[in-house]
Amino acid sequence: MSSSMTTMEDPSGSSIRRVVLHFSDGESRTIEVAEGQEILAAAKARGVNLASQCTVGTCATCISQLLVGDAQPKPDVVTVLTSEEASRGQRLLCQTLAHSDAEFDMGYPSSLLLANPPVFFNAKIGRITRLAESVAEIEVKVPKTMRLKFTAGQYCRIRVPGTDDWRSYSMASGEHEPNKLTFLIRILPKGTMSDYLRDRAKAGDVLEMEGPLGSFVLEPTQRPHLLVAGGTGLAPMLSMIDRLRLLRPAPPIQLVFGCVKEADLFHLDELRARASFTPTLQVRISLEQDSTIPGVLKGNPVTVLSRTDAPEGTIAYLCGPPGMIAAAEQAMAGFGLSLSDVRSEQFLPS
Ligand SMILES: Cc1cc2nc3c(=O)[nH]c(=O)nc-3n(C[C@H](O)[C@H](O)[C@H](O)COP(=O)(O)OP(=O)(O)OC[C@H]3O[C@@H](n4cnc5c(N)ncnc54)[C@H](O)[C@@H]3O)c2cc1C
Numbered sequence: 503m504s505s506s507m508t509t510m511e512d513p514s515g516s517s518i519r520r521v522v523l524h525f526s527d528g529e530s531r532t533i534e535v536a537e538g539q540e541i542l543a544a545a546k547a548r549g550v551n552l553a554s555q556c557t558v559g560t561c562a563t564c565i566s567q568l569l570v571g572d573a574q575p576k577p578d579v580v581t582v583l584t585s586e587e588a589s590r591g592q593r594l595l596c597q598t599l600a601h602s603d604a605e606f607d608m609g610y611p612s613s614l615l616l617a618n619p620p621v622f623f624n625a626k627i628g629r630i631t632r633l634a635e636s637v638a639e640i641e642v643k644v645p646k647t648m649r650l651k652f653t654a655g656q657y658c659r660i661r662v663p664g665t666d667d668w669r670s671y672s673m674a675s676g677e678h679e680p681n682k683l684t685f686l687i688r689i690l691p692k693g694t695m696s697d698y699l700r701d702r703a704k705a706g707d708v709l710e711m712e713g714p715l716g717s718f719v720l721e722p723t724q725r726p727h728l729l730v731a732g733g734t735g736l737a738p739m740l741s742m743i744d745r746l747r748l749l750r751p752a753p754p755i756q757l758v759f760g761c762v763k764e765a766d767l768f769h770l771d772e773l774r775a776r777a778s779f780t781p782t783l784q785v786r787i788s789l790e791q792d793s794t795i796p797g798v799l800k801g802n803p804v805t806v807l808s809r810t811d812a813p814e815g816t817i818a819y820l821c822g823p824p825g826m827i828a829a830a831e832q833a834m835a836g837f838g839l840s841l842s843d844v845r846s847e848q849f850l851p852s
Contacts (some may be wrong), residue, residue, distance in 0.1 A: 519600035523550070524569070527611035535600045541573065542595040552595065553610060553717030559583070559597040561848065562831070562841045563717055568593050571604025582831070587841060609842055610721055618651045620715050627707045628682070630699065633768035634761075636690075637734060638699050639674070642683045642709060650680040650713075654720040654741040655819070655847070658683070658713030662694045663702070669695045670715070672821070672847065674737035676744035686737040686768075688849075718821070718847035720745055725815045726754040730803050730830050732822025733761055735849060736769065740776075742819060747780040755780070756811050760788040760803030760826075764795065804829040812837040820846040 516537040523545070524530045535544040542564050545552050554564040559581030568591040575581065575588065576597050583594055593606070629641040644650050657672040675684035690696040720742045727746060729739045736759050746755055761767050773785045788799040788806045799806045804826060812818065818839055820830040827848045834844045 519571075520603045521571075521573070521600050522603075522605040523552070523566075523608050524605065525608050525610065525612035527613055529612040529616075531612070538599065540576070540596055541593075541598050541600060541606075545595070551616070551717075552608070553719075554596055555717065555846075555848070557596045559594050561827075561846060562594060563845070564595040565841050566593055566595055566609065567591055567607040567842075569605040569607055572601040573598050573604040573606075574601060575599075583841065592841065610719075618653065618656075618714050620713055621648075621650075622710070622712050623648055623650070624708050625683070625711055627703065627705050627709060629705055630703055633686070635765040636688055637766065637768045638687050638689055639768075640685050640687065640699070640703070641675075642685065642711075644681045644683060646681055648681070652677060652680060652714035654745040655718045655738045655845075656714040656716045657718075657738075657847075658685075658711050659715065660685075660695070661710040662698050663707055663709065664698070665694055667694045668712075672716075672718075672738040672741070673714070674740045676741055678744070686734040688734045716847065718819070718845055720819070721817075722746060722749055723817065724749065724751070724753045725817050726813050727756070728811055728816050728818040729755065729757045730807070730818065730820045730822075730826075731757065731759045732803055732826040733766065735820075735822030735826070735847070738821050738847060739819065740769075740772070743776055743780065743783060747776075747783070752780060752782045754813075755783045756786070757783065758786045758788065758803045758807060758811070760790070760801070760806070763789060763791040764793050767795070802826065802829075804833050807833050807837075809837050812839055816843065818844045820844065822849060824848045824850060 519535045521535050522532045531550050533545050533548050555561045562582050579597050581594050581597050625642045625644045628643045631639045633639050654677055657670050659668045659670050661668050671685040673683055674686050731739045777783045777785050788801050788803050790802055818834050820827050827846045
């Protein structure tokens, strides 16, 4: 990484760096980054939406490879990037400052993020199904005139009817059916969306929505896929499986899905059906509490993982509550996967 110090200045006298972002589909974007400004923040301010989530250095969604220039992590900030990864030139753009002009390999195609800009729309609930004690499935009909497009793994924000509160939910349905979206929603004992779904929601209700959002997106490849889901974190995995099974040949897919207890389990038939028409899909179910269901493993979806679940070349997608994601990321590192081969979505509380 050569360091070419540039001294372009803005009118206030501070240095401006030119940072070129190269995407894997050959596209590139050049952004100007002010002194002391994080590269991710600079990109956002200039309308370039990059893969990101937590923006505080803990999720690694914005990891990129420095190709040219001097761009360093902010001093005194602790992130999940190891010193070994940093010395190889990997950077978390949310916590990186450009000290010279620089170039980055983003590692994903620009089309994943730039192709489907989010829009606001209204959609009607078609069906609400209680799948388990703590899980509801809602099917939402999007007007055909909308031409909504999304990538498996993305989510929508939904305004809870009768309130000003918005909540985020990942699409469980496939990219091929953008006008009939399905969401899997955990019903908490008390919560704005949970109360609405339990007490008032009915077919025909109109929902205000925004989407598609998020950079936890499937990049379909023939590499082995390890999908690890906790509870309703199964939602984006179903959408991803529906996309992956269309690849010829379909890649090996290992899905590990865990819940706390039998009463929380859902979609076992759905998973069986997918495994029967996707021969490369293997499904493992785990429960933290004892279970009488044949074949169910004891533990959470991370403790039941082993090194053999991540053969050479594996790409891992993790989705669920923050604690599970942290444990799964640690497990992936232990299996030798690099941060850039691990994508995760945390269901952070609103
Ligand atoms: C990008 C993204 C995608 C998401 N996708 C999904 C999805 O597909 N399915 C899904 O079920 N959820 C998903 N979530 C979480 C979801 O957006 C809501 O936070 C969740 O449904 C709770 O909403 P609520 O209105 O019922 O409860 P709230 O009114 O938000 O919270 C009520 C109380 O419960 C607590 N609480 C909130 N969440 C949790 C939790 N997970 N565990 C324990 N306590 C909690 C809150 O701190 C608060 O005290 C996603 C979140 C993000 C950020």
